[in-house]
Each structure stands twice: as C-alpha cells, then as structure tokens.
Amino acid sequence: MITNQRYEKIMDCLNERGTASVNDLVDITNSSTATVRRDLTHLESKGLLKRVHGGATVEQMEREEDYTEKSVKNLSKKLKIAQIASELIEDGDTVFIDAGTTTYEMMPFIKASEVTVVTNSITLIDQLVRNGHQTIVLGGRVKPATKAVVGHDVIEKLRTLSFDKCFIGVNAIDLHHGFTTPDEDEAYIKKTAVEHSRRAFVLADSSKFERSAFVKFAQLEEASIITEDPDHPFLVKARSGTEITGGESNDIYRDV
Missing domain, CATH: 1.10.10.10 (Winged helix-like DNA-binding domain superfamily/Winged helix DNA-binding domain)
Incomplete structure (x- = not known):
C-alpha cells in the first residue's frame, strides 16, 4: 500500500x-x-x-457528513453568508461555484445579469438554468455524500478555464492548516478553482473555525472568508497573527 x-x-x-x-x-x-x-x-x-x-x-477533526444532514445545519447563518456572497457577483462575471450546502443557498440571491457559472454541483444546475444564467457543468463521477462531481476530468477542465471569482465551500479553517476538507478529490477541485480565479471567496459559518480536516486546499491568505460573524475571535486572531499576511486578499466580508 x-x-x-x-x-x-x-x-x-x-x-x-x-x-x-x-x-x-x-x-x-x-x-x-x-x-x-x-x-x-x-x-x-x-x-x-x-x-x-x-x-x-483525533480532536475536533471534521468528518464527511451526508448532504441532507448538512443542509439543515446553521441554515440561518448559511442564508446570510449566501446573500453576502451573491452580492459580490457583478454583471458579466464568469464564476466558479463549488458544491456545498452554503453555496447552494446563493442561487436565489444572484441578481447580476449575463453571468456565466461553472460548477461541479449537481444540486445547483436546475436553479441556475431556471434563473437564466449560462451554466457549465463539469463532467465526472458524482459523489453521493456531497452531490459533487469529482475526478480527473474535472481537474483537467478547470485547468483550461479562468474565473473572475470563485465561491468555495469548506469544512474547517485553522490558523496553521488553512482551509481544509475531508476528501482528497474535492480538495484538488477547490485548490484548482482558487488558483484559476482573480478573486477567491471561501464561505464558512463560524462553526468551521479552529478546526481541521484531512486535506488542505489553500492557505488563509489565498482567499477571502465570507462569514456571518466578522468579529469572531478566530478572525481577530487571524488578522493579527504572524502567520497571516495583510492585504486585500484576506479581507473578511460582512453584511452591509
């Protein structure tokens, strides 16, 4: 082995x-x-x-949860985060929206026009098409637990694309380990999307802070965190910690 x-x-x-x-x-x-x-x-x-x-x-190690189980957790927080994230999409943007229960909640809040959305989520497709967005679905193997399309073909296609913005789900965020997720296949997809986007946003409610999952897909400074509680102690620590560099790339967004 x-x-x-x-x-x-x-x-x-x-x-x-x-x-x-x-x-x-x-x-x-x-x-x-x-x-x-x-x-x-x-x-x-x-x-x-x-x-x-x-x-x-293991202590506070994030495990993979069933999609249905996750979708009802912290729903009010997810809705607030989804609305903030959606308002960052501008007319004419090309964006990648990751598979996830928080990214799913973005769908009714996207008001920008002439938006092209690339996704590896089978749950997003119907709403994106009904709302008139040009939708590109990445092809590969469907992972039942998260409703994500994964595999080599997804990575290879992503490597040929460029995005104005990407919106990524996350299982855990930690000062030392950055953004992590339990599944290696999904981690590679998230990592590639971040690398091919002008701006990367990670959607995370405050329950995800100060935890670790198995696979790291990005450093904290590689993406902005969108959360419902911008004054959370973890974020205060992240802003002032020596491990985190300052600047636009790790702004923390909030409802305005």
Whole structure:
C-alpha cells in the first residue's frame, strides 16, 4: 500500500472511531508497526491527529457528513453568508461555484445579469438554468455524500478555464492548516478553482473555525472568508497573527 493510501485509511479509521491503537492500524493498513508509527508521527506533525500511548486520537477533526444532514445545519447563518456572497457577483462575471450546502443557498440571491457559472454541483444546475444564467457543468463521477462531481476530468477542465471569482465551500479553517476538507478529490477541485480565479471567496459559518480536516486546499491568505460573524475571535486572531499576511486578499466580508 502506497503512503497516501495508508494516510487515508488511518484518518478514516480515526475519524470513525475517534481513537485507534497502533495494532488496529497495522491490521487496517496491512503494514508493519514501524511503518504505522512513522505515519502517525508524520500526520501528527501536520496537526491531523494526536499521538497517545499505544495509538492516536483525533480532536475536533471534521468528518464527511451526508448532504441532507448538512443542509439543515446553521441554515440561518448559511442564508446570510449566501446573500453576502451573491452580492459580490457583478454583471458579466464568469464564476466558479463549488458544491456545498452554503453555496447552494446563493442561487436565489444572484441578481447580476449575463453571468456565466461553472460548477461541479449537481444540486445547483436546475436553479441556475431556471434563473437564466449560462451554466457549465463539469463532467465526472458524482459523489453521493456531497452531490459533487469529482475526478480527473474535472481537474483537467478547470485547468483550461479562468474565473473572475470563485465561491468555495469548506469544512474547517485553522490558523496553521488553512482551509481544509475531508476528501482528497474535492480538495484538488477547490485548490484548482482558487488558483484559476482573480478573486477567491471561501464561505464558512463560524462553526468551521479552529478546526481541521484531512486535506488542505489553500492557505488563509489565498482567499477571502465570507462569514456571518466578522468579529469572531478566530478572525481577530487571524488578522493579527504572524502567520497571516495583510492585504486585500484576506479581507473578511460582512453584511452591509
């Protein structure tokens, strides 16, 4: 088993159980004790787990949730964030809108005209078309849990495109690890969209702050955070922390 596959199996096990012994992880990965211990040391250095006697544990590690389950959580916050985000779309913009329950709430608030929307979300398509937006759906494998289209073809197509703005969902935001998500396939899509956009916006309610998920897709300074609580202690810390550079790229947007 290659290294990244072992990492994924270890984190899947920990996210499911919370704690696992070295012996458990040896069995799951079909690896030696020495290899698993090296893997745990590496993952701990990335802040993804904590070593404990005889094994490892995860604390505040974001797990993948079912789309329906996520869609009803913090809905009032998501609606406020979605409205703020939608107001940033201007007439004639070409934008990427990521799969996610908060980005989904943007649909009725988009008032700009002649907007081209590229998306990897199967839930956005109907509303985008009904509202008269030119819509481009990226083709690939549909991931049932998040209703996202993922895979190599999505990445390759994104690499040929450029966006005025992108609007990205996120599972967790941390000062040291930046923007993270549990799934590697979705992380690559988010990362590519950010890299190919003039401005990148991450939509996150305050429950996402000071948490980590498995895969990092961007540094904090690579995108602006749109949230319902711009005075949240985490954001105050992020603005003044030495890890974060100042400037327009990591402005925090709020309702005006």
